[in-house]
Amino acid sequence: MTAVMPAGVETARDLVGPAVAAAVGRLSPEVRTVAAYHLGLDGGGGTGKALRPALALLSARAAGAAPDRGVPAAVAVELVHNFSLLHDDIMDGDTERRHRPTAWTVHGVGAAILAGDALLALAQDILLEDSAAQGVWAARCLSAAVLRLIAGQGADLAFEQRDDVTLAECQTMAGDKTAALMACACSIGAIHVGAAPGLAMGLAGFGAHAGQAFQLTDDLLGIWGAPEVTGKPVRADLRARKKSLPVVAALTSGSAAGEELAGLLAQPGELTEDDLARGARLVEEAGGKSWTENEAADQLAAAEKCLNETGMPDDVRAEFAGIAEFITARQW
Amino acid sequence: MTAVMPAGVETARDLVGPAVAAAVGRLSPEVRTVAAYHLGLDGGGGTGKALRPALALLSARAAGAAPDRGVPAAVAVELVHNFSLLHDDIMDGDTERRHRPTAWTVHGVGAAILAGDALLALAQDILLEDSAAQGVWAARCLSAAVLRLIAGQGADLAFEQRDDVTLAECQTMAGDKTAALMACACSIGAIHVGAAPGLAMGLAGFGAHAGQAFQLTDDLLGIWGAPEVTGKPVRADLRARKKSLPVVAALTSGSAAGEELAGLLAQPGELTEDDLARGARLVEEAGGKSWTENEAADQLAAAEKCLNETGMPDDVRAEFAGIAEFITARQW
Numbered sequence: 001m002t003a004v005m006p007a008g009v010e011t012a013r014d015l016v017g018p019a020v021a022a023a024v025g026r027l028s029p030e031v032r033t034v035a036a037y038h039l040g041l042d043g044g045g046g047t048g049k050a051l052r053p054a055l056a057l058l059s060a061r062a063a064g065a066a067p068d069r070g071v072p073a074a075v076a077v078e079l080v081h082n083f084s085l086l087h088d089d090i091m092d093g094d095t096e097r098r099h100r101p102t103a104w105t106v107h108g109v110g111a112a113i114l115a116g117d118a119l120l121a122l123a124q125d126i127l128l129e130d131s132a133a134q135g136v137w138a139a140r141c142l143s144a145a146v147l148r149l150i151a152g153q154g155a156d157l158a159f160e161q162r163d164d165v166t167l168a169e170c171q172t173m174a175g176d177k178t179a180a181l182m183a184c185a186c187s188i189g190a191i192h193v194g195a196a197p198g199l200a201m202g203l204a205g206f207g208a209h210a211g212q213a214f215q216l217t218d219d220l221l222g223i224w225g226a227p228e229v230t231g232k233p234v235r236a237d238l239r240a241r242k243k244s245l246p247v248v249a250a251l252t253s254g255s256a257a258g259e260e261l262a263g264l265l266a267q268p269g270e271l272t273e274d275d276l277a278r279g280a281r282l283v284e285e286a287g288g289k290s291w292t293e294n295e296a297a298d299q300l301a302a303a304e305k306c307l308n309e310t311g312m313p314d315d316v317r318a319e320f321a322g323i324a325e326f327i328t329a330r331q332w
Numbered sequence: 333m334t335a336v337m338p339a340g341v342e343t344a345r346d347l348v349g350p351a352v353a354a355a356v357g358r359l360s361p362e363v364r365t366v367a368a369y370h371l372g373l374d375g376g377g378g379t380g381k382a383l384r385p386a387l388a389l390l391s392a393r394a395a396g397a398a399p400d401r402g403v404p405a406a407v408a409v410e411l412v413h414n415f416s417l418l419h420d421d422i423m424d425g426d427t428e429r430r431h432r433p434t435a436w437t438v439h440g441v442g443a444a445i446l447a448g449d450a451l452l453a454l455a456q457d458i459l460l461e462d463s464a465a466q467g468v469w470a471a472r473c474l475s476a477a478v479l480r481l482i483a484g485q486g487a488d489l490a491f492e493q494r495d496d497v498t499l500a501e502c503q504t505m506a507g508d509k510t511a512a513l514m515a516c517a518c519s520i521g522a523i524h525v526g527a528a529p530g531l532a533m534g535l536a537g538f539g540a541h542a543g544q545a546f547q548l549t550d551d552l553l554g555i556w557g558a559p560e561v562t563g564k565p566v567r568a569d570l571r572a573r574k575k576s577l578p579v580v581a582a583l584t585s586g587s588a589a590g591e592e593l594a595g596l597l598a599q600p601g602e603l604t605e606d607d608l609a610r611g612a613r614l615v616e617e618a619g620g621k622s623w624t625e626n627e628a629a630d631q632l633a634a635a636e637k638c639l640n641e642t643g644m645p646d647d648v649r650a651e652f653a654g655i656a657e658f659i660t661a662r663q664w
Binding site: 146 | 467
């Protein structure tokens, strides 16, 4: 495995970035300012990973179309992804993203809600500019993913109030919150250029498994990631007492370390740095880290199986596989 | 003029209400609970005015279609309206709506943001279930209105930080925030059943003027409305120091009362009940109330002119006119 960014991700940024900027340019000045800040279009901070746009462009190529045919779909997916980040940062109280303060901390909660709303509305509008039947199918693919994403975030919020979350519930939540949009990214480009249902479904299956692997890796980084690389505070997920997959795997492990972890997370008040370090050790001792690593490897294997069973040009398949491997080996 | 609810509004509630409930039933349990609370589907509170659904049903009938053909468009508009209410209540810090606590005060800011997001995504999804070309046009009509609605709310929020808002800026803001969705409601039903562009544009013009009249009336009620009828706290807009149309008309009147009002609104801390009563008197003395009443009458006349110049069955035209008159004569 390699942690080097696949070339397609950089290419996607070059191809899709200007189109995202043009879309945001259509917003009214007050809303545009906040959206541009969040997206790093004002020149500050990072500009995000461009993973989903890269997948959407590949998706169009999988159906035999030129990469630029996938641009509207890639823009729409990237806008939806950022809609959810803007709103999630408010809900989760996150204060840092892409190495700078989150939009709501700088521009206020109201303005950040509104900027998220605008990106969601823009995403649909861009797909509908193509009024052919495939534009509608692409728009429905996206709205189905958005509804699952919202369901997943709703479950995630509800989990914070519960101490009996099962690992299965947690996996379903990750499937909704992360994998659904990834599945959409991997298939929407093909759908938007009129691909056959078999190809679209194979790509969606690949994206769903790769998306699960992505979330599992994200959850590992949420505890063990280096803040200077992830752009988030150290042990951010433990600090927020998030019911992430490694944490729930540990809590439901039936081990002494799992019980001790439950006690630690149940204590009132903010967790100290010492608490957080101990928490991370307990998740590991209870097997939460290794379970998550194994599950990520299984999901990666399942993604690759889908990929190999779906007909597409070899170079496209190789690029999809490269991104999937990168997802689980990345440091951010 | 009469303040009796036109029959069409009640009919719309009967026809569209179950379809709205069915749409909300598609959401995940956590998100559905909050959306149902906001919409009053849990049996508590009021269920809202059903004005926009009534307009959307009439819009389909204007194009010669049976009223039930307008239901998807009516549901979509009603969902978008409630998406904006859910989010606006958070942004404006409003604690009461439809005679009970707002959703964010009961379920939390995060859950209320998500419920709003879900209603917006659902609205688009419902229109796209009809993959014929007119479904796409209807969806684009809606997303254009949503983007203007967001622009208007963005301007409204920005106005709070400014003391130099002009009356023209305020009217543009109201056009975006309220009239755009009303124009959409009045034309989307016709668009969705494949009406000719001339009819759709005439209906949109009617809706834009009726929407301005609606906002002007809403702003009057925001200061002089009876709380037991409006379901909002007394003088809510003054309390929130909202740059509403009567307030800005007073502030920019060049009168002594206008200057005194500016001083009152600039004082730090919460305004007392006495301050609020004095504020309302000052808006009136500065001519802000009469300007708003006259402007509402002018917009109503312009709406009626659009209506009379657009070809449609006489009974439909009469119902549209009845709703427009009701809008400006209502007490809530």
